[in-house]
Amino acid sequence: xxxxxxxxxxxxxxxxxxxxxxxxxxxxxxxxxxxxxxxxxxxxxxxxxxxxxxxxxxxxxxxxxxxxxxxxxxxxxxxxxxxxxxxxxxxxxxxxxxxxxxxxxxxxxxx
Amino acid sequence: xxxxxxxxxxxxxxxxxxxxxxxxxxxxxxxxxxxxxxxxxxxxxxxxxxxxxxxxxxxxxxxxxxxxxxxxxxxxxxxxxxxxxxxxxxxxxxxxxxxxxxxxxxxxxxxx
Numbered sequence: 692x693x694x695x696x697x698x699x700x701x702x703x704x705x706x707x708x709x710x711x712x713x714x715x716x717x718x719x720x721x722x723x724x725x726x727x728x729x730x731x732x733x734x735x736x737x738x739x740x741x742x743x744x745x746x747x748x749x750x751x752x753x754x755x756x757x758x759x760x761x762x763x764x765x766x767x768x769x770x771x772x773x774x775x776x777x778x779x780x781x782x783x784x785x786x787x788x789x790x791x792x793x794x795x796x797x798x799x800x801x802x
Numbered sequence: 803x804x805x806x807x808x809x810x811x812x813x814x815x816x817x818x819x820x821x822x823x824x825x826x827x828x829x830x831x832x833x834x835x836x837x838x839x840x841x842x843x844x845x846x847x848x849x850x851x852x853x854x855x856x857x858x859x860x861x862x863x864x865x866x867x868x869x870x871x872x873x874x875x876x877x878x879x880x881x882x883x884x885x886x887x888x889x890x891x892x893x894x895x896x897x898x899x900x901x902x903x904x905x906x907x908x909x910x911x912x913x914x
Contacts, residue, residue, distance in 0.1 A: 734907075739901060747901050791835075793844035
């Protein structure tokens with residue numbers, strides 16, 4: 692299996708632009724997580740899905756953030772409009788039985 | 803908010819020495835996991851210990867869990883330069899609810 696695949700690996704954008712991060716979980720996994728990692732705040736859980744349904748989105752910082760999982764093999768995290776404080780590494784992880792498998796992350800820089 | 807807190811935040815040791823990292827958490831858990839992150843990479847799962855277990859081994863790793871103190875420790879024996887990474891504990895409340903939250907990590911440096 693190829694593991695969790697995230698794209699893009701790096702994104703540089705200007706404040707106010709829309710950013711879409713993509714994730715393909717491991718086939719057969721039924722849970723998907725989006726995390727954000729910064730030096731100041733560490734790893735923050737933004738949202739997680741179970742069987743494609745959002746279960747807990749209490750970590751989504753504000754309405755500018757939205758996440759979707761239209762099917763078991765694809766999820767997106769969208770930021771609109773982006774702000775410099777959104778600069779971070781965004782990780783997607785999938786799970787079947789407790790152990791999380793992480794992608795390599797999408798490093799976002801908002802200028 | 804973070805559930806777990808690792809201690810120390812940074813640790814520097816010589817190759818061959820043992821490294822011990824601690825994790826404290828606040829609420830009841832179903833399991834506790836340890837992960838490793840190399841610089842610029844995603845996290846990799848190391849070991850999971852369930853709330854009814856007290857100790858678990860995997861290769862050079864030994865994890866203990868004390869639910870009465872809400873704490874866990876990760877011991878890496880005979881450390882190698884390749885063990886240099888950040889180590890995170892993660893807790894899950896279980897009961898079908900898989901909200902897994904991470905501490906801020908311990909940055910381990912193993913000097914060759």
